[in-house]
Amino acid sequence: MIDKETTPTANTKPDLAAKYRGACVEDLQLPPAFCLSEDAPISHALEAAYEREFDQLPILNDRRRPIGYLHVPSLKQRFEAGTIKEDDPVYKCITHFPISSRSHPYTVIHPLTPLEDLEQFFCTSGTDFALVTDVERKWVLAVATKDDLETFVKRRG
Template sequence: MSFDKETTPTANTKSDRGAKYRGACVEDLQLPPAFCLSQNAPISHALEAAYEREFDQLPILNERRKPIGYLHVPTLKQKFQAGSIREDDPVSKSVTHFPLSSKSHPYTVIQPLTPLEELEHFFISKGTDFALVTDAERKWVLAVATKDDLETFVKRRG
């Protein structure tokens, strides 16, 4: 039996998009725990935390510890260097808010047991490079998953 490129299924075809993940879920990415900041935290704290942890996105929480948005650290650094924000300003001044849940912007829950093919679909359909991993009730941010995490996982698994 011989195979050729036209008849051999690959992980790049739409129907087999998840084949490269072989049933793995977000938990299998072995992500570091998320570091979240209060919306009232100073910019200096955000910059320091991002530098120490090498994070590009920091989840921002409201006073009830619910995720309300995120800081894109490279943009935050640019604003700081340009002088448009000061280190004692609250992060709420620079947060990118998540859209409110609605029919046009439904909230997608990504949790540890979410299959990686669903995470990949989330990245593609939402046009984003990261996702907050929460518990099923969205009470706690557990980690931040990125497109790079998926690519590294596939390379690691061979």
């Protein structure tokens, strides 16, 4: 006998709330984020990404507010191609976050954000990661990825 409440069929999408069973971003147990200042050298970014096995590094302005990120695989390609040098500042390679507006609203992802909201963010934003900040967006606490969600679901069975 099949339990229709928990067994998805080919025609139905599993309920996200049931999938995550009330878990929030904090339950992902993410490692602390490593952020760089926009004037840090490329060499520092590459070294930090390699040591921590990160694909994205949040970039902060002089007031320590997140302004964008470095996509490390692209950064490595540009470095190997010689289009950037190790002493160049990272601001030459930043992917800036869009200014918050009606057409590009800023979504706050914080430790108590439900995981179904995080998945919805990934689906609507077209990105594979999210910066986890405090509620006031003053501090970057971690970086959550789609892979983190998939690993969480597999662990919980």
